Amino acid sequence: MELNPYGKVPVLVDGDGVIYESAIINEYLEEKYPGIPLMPKDSLQRSRARIWIDYCNTRLQAAAGNIAHDHEVEKSKERLRGYLETLNQEMRDREYIAGEYSLADITYIPFFCRLQRYQTTISNDLPHVKAWMQRLLDRPVVRATP
Template identity: 30%
Template sequence: MNSVASASEVVGKEQQQEQNLTLYGYWRSSCSFRVRIALNLKGLKYDYKSINLLKGEQSHPEFLQLNPVGFVPVLVDGDSVIFDSFAIIMYLEDKYPQHPFLPTDIRKRAINFQAVSIVSSSIQPLHNLNLLKYIEINVGPDEKLPWVQSVIRKGFTALEKLLKEFTGRYATGDQVSMADIFLAPQIHAATNKFNIDMNEFPILSRLHETYYDIPAFREALPENQPDAVG
């Protein structure tokens, strides 16, 4: 039986053959974790360059040439250099059509963008390494964990309300979407680093268990990265 490949499949295969991707990241960075998931879901192979945040490698001149802000991740795709995890994931979505991250339903797309915004604007930046160092030095080391927990609980409470009417197997239905790509690393950090009781958040807790069933998510876990430290 003859089969005819769709235009998107043909384009996807051609682009995959042409790809020359390098990801600069750090194993414990949730922003790097997001991009690893996205690359895995798209089936894209990439070279991995570790930037050790604890050693200050993000401030080295060579890295600042790639990202003047001095944050990971950075994706290099041939002549294109993209930093900021959301920009990278949108770039991948636009260039590589296989396994789309956004639903066609306009309302569900909006829910995805709102969930992404809550994680990337209202939760993760408020407990990044630089801010926690500032709190430790200027407020006190005992104040770091209560601060992080309050930020995460506020954001998770909002996410529970946002997703309540839209969840299926995953965040906004029965297909993995961009919301899931951002939620998985944030929930993983909440449970593994910051001692959040997920019983307070039944929707997110259920999603968290579901993500472990997906190879693209499991392979992207921090502990499975080549620069992971036990």
């Protein structure tokens, strides 16, 4: 609570700076370490990346968080299913969600790593999400993360 008025993690402390909200932390790191660019160069693709980052944080993760915290579980499961179906359409014919591998894809990785906690499975009825999830989870840096 001292660091984040919202009382949530993650919180990043960098020198005198305190940064919270995961999407804003990610943007901060993106700006601070330009040597490893993780946002598309093209403005339209950047907007697309931001749209899907927002979708993950305000919709998918909100529903998943409700399920994990035993709040409106059935309603949240229904919503989550709808969000995943939308993503499935979106991932048809795409390898990554906004051009090359980007912060937008990275934003979804924690969700895919915690499916059990969200009482969710990604099965063959969501083939494009499933292939995308597998592509992300197979990345060496993701495999190496405990």
